[in-house]
Amino acid sequence: MTNNHDRSIAFVRTEDVPAAPPPPNAAGPTKWLKDNLFATIPNSILTIVALLVIYLILQGTLPWLLNGVWVSPSLSVCRDILDGATGACFAVLTERWNQLLFGFQYPADLYWRPGLAFILLFFAAAPVLFFDLPRKLLIFTALYPFIAFYLIWGGSILTPIVALVGVVAGAAVYQRYVKGSFALGFFAGIVAALIVWNLGGLIIPDEEITEGAMRSVASRDLGGFMLNMMLGVTCVSLSVPLGIALALGRQSSMPLIKYICVIFIEFIRGVPLITLLFVASVMLSYFFPPEATVDLFLRVVIMITMFSAAYIAEVIRGGLAALPKGQYEAGDSLGLDYAQSMRLIILPQALKISIPGIVNVAVGLFKDTTLVSVISMFDLVGMIRGPILASTDWQGIYWELFGFAALLFFVVCYGISQYSQWLERRLATDHR
């Protein structure tokens, strides 16, 4: 110890230690392999087993994929071409792509119409999904449902125009009276829209347009992946606002509203979707007057929307419950009314918390649209199970068709989930 005192502890560095390249075991691929794959003996064993499994899977599927036949009129011809070798018959996709995408009854010369509606969907969805874009683009989003309706169903252009005028009139009346009270504005708006729609119904010609580029296409002629996309997009965009309303209604201090919402949510959650779809296809007509015909597509949209709205309501209720009471009190103490504090303070935070849950419901809903195939609507799965597999040309081909269906759904659902993760990162402002 005393030695330390003899030596001076003062020290001044006169030249820098030169930087040297790291030894091979401190960086580079060798280190990465050692750290991540062969760190311990059990790790090494797991790595080798995993590699083996991957090899076996690829060995089985790669020849099938790479040796696939893309041009062939039928399964038997395809088998002849393959001549006993392993290989997929992707020819069914190239032969029947139009049926898989649009159903078997949509007029082939009109495929551009749903195609255009699909492309416009991206422009309509962009300002909603990416809120950094200019707010004015939302005008197109508001117009999109009417444009898409006209493109897909065709017919008289007056139909979507009357519908649009009705909505605009309703919104204008709502704006005018909402300052008095929300209920007054809400119901006055609905009445105004109904009046416009009823009056407008008089000017819409009764006979269907059967000629030309914009001729009518009936709902029963819709099919394929287009039908899944239409159901998915419509139902998700309707069920989120309905779910918010139900979640707020369930928290309401007015017992009547509260119990209507509770009963609705609990009833819907207690019933399988497939039952609701059968109700939509078979039983719902009993509830309407005999002369009224409500479109099957519309009935299915109503049922799926109600179903997912009940789930979304519960997800949002969780988000609302997670907010500290102080947020409500702070809004109240600043003099914000109920609608303002919900819209500006509570919902933005509650919805942010609920994003993963809502996306979960949305992805599930989108996949559940394939259930309409059991009530004889020819969506993607309905097309595969029905017209394509039943045809003499392609009887007995499963992997290629269902693999394609899985791929389409995977692309959409993976996109949704990636978007939601981006959104969560983008909205992370609380720095917890």
Added chain:
Amino acid sequence: MAEATQMKVSDELAITIENMNKWYGTFHVLRDIDLTVYRGERIVICGPSGSGKSTLIRCINALEEHQQGKIVVDGTVLSSDLKNIDKIRSEVGMCFQHFNLFPHLTILENCTLAPIWVRKTPKKEAEETAMHFLEKVKIPDQANKYPGQLSGGQQQRVAIARSLCMKPRIMLFDEPTSALDPEMIKEVLDTMIELAEEGMTMLCVTHEMGFARQVANRVIFMDQGQIVEQNEPEEFFLNPQSERTQLFLSQILGH
């Protein structure tokens, strides 16, 4: 009553509470509260926890509902009429123990939200007012940050600025420094002292007795839901009348 007249800062009434009672279920939290506050008065309310002091000031802006008695704030009678409640709330600012800033909005947006939506102030004007008050609480440079990026003391000062942006005539403080680290308490109290010196009518639930001595016109001691004693600060601290007040003061000033 000679003392009572001395306490007055002006003759104008800000708040009158007459014979107010409140129950939580069957529990009688506030009993026969009578309180008159004149404009410009600074009142500190203290008392042991559970004595009803927070509940009392939360009744003034109807965050809590009272069951009996009459509360008049700035000439408006507090009833179950939502219009009256919203009117009172926009005239009465409130600061909470846990700040309750809106975490999804920036500091500036926190301050401009209520003026824009309740007062219908144009956005630009609201932002100018907000910057003015943020400068007053000495954090204008944080305007574009989010509450989560600020320290507790800064957040509470933002909360004060947020209330001030509504140009309230009365400010309520519900234990504004209880959730803060000791070194941050001073910056918040300094802001409050500055506010008091400008003549704001303030009701403040706090245990900061130094603050009470420095700025209060009147100290109110509550226990078990009742106002036990009220007096000028000097008299209150030097010469407490009731036994319960003496016990309370000996406990909080003793260490």
